[in-house]
Amino acid sequence: MERWLALELASTIRHDGEGGVADDLATVPGTTRWIQGCGDLPAGRVPAEFAADEDLRLRIVEVRQAVRALFAKAVSPAPPSPADAHRLMPVDRATARLNAVAALEPVVPQMDWPTEGAPVTRLLSAEDDPGVRLLAALARAAIDFLSGPQRPRLHSCTAPRCVRYFVKSHGRQEWCKPSCGNRARAARHYKRQQAVAEGGSAPA
Known part of the structure; x- marks a missing residue:
């Protein structure tokens, strides 16, 4: 099954298994666990032992709010996830938030031209702060997801008590x-x- 970082972030709000809603980013330790356990972060974004603080937690939650607001727009006119349908960030504000956070990390092109073969260009980060690199990666992943071919396949699960968004793997799902x-x-x-x-x- 394909995985997307934007969907992983949105899914940090989930059914708790007992009739309520759990938030994996509700605390600093929980946020740290999510970051360290997230297998979809681009290589080199954060060191393995990276730990969040309260400021970074709040900034990640803001990015998640923007992502979930735009997910709600993407699935419309179908209903959004009931977890936060009553308090969604306005779409224009959510879009501006993602664009601003994505722009926090400057990147520079670097060319490598091996003796045998064609030149290859990579974009390298010019940002030293791993927290900023993480935030920018989350925002850029959301922008890529929402502007990519998977957006029309995004849906809100309608099963009782479920609050997840998911990408359809087949038409009847x-x-x-x-x-x-x-x-x-x-x-x-x-x-x-x-x-x-x-x-x-x-x-x-």
């Missing part, structure tokens, strides 16, 4: 994972049984 599909089908079955028990007709 309705839920982010099989367990959500099982839960949704069980909920539909329960509603049909309730309708029959109450003497009505079963919903379609």
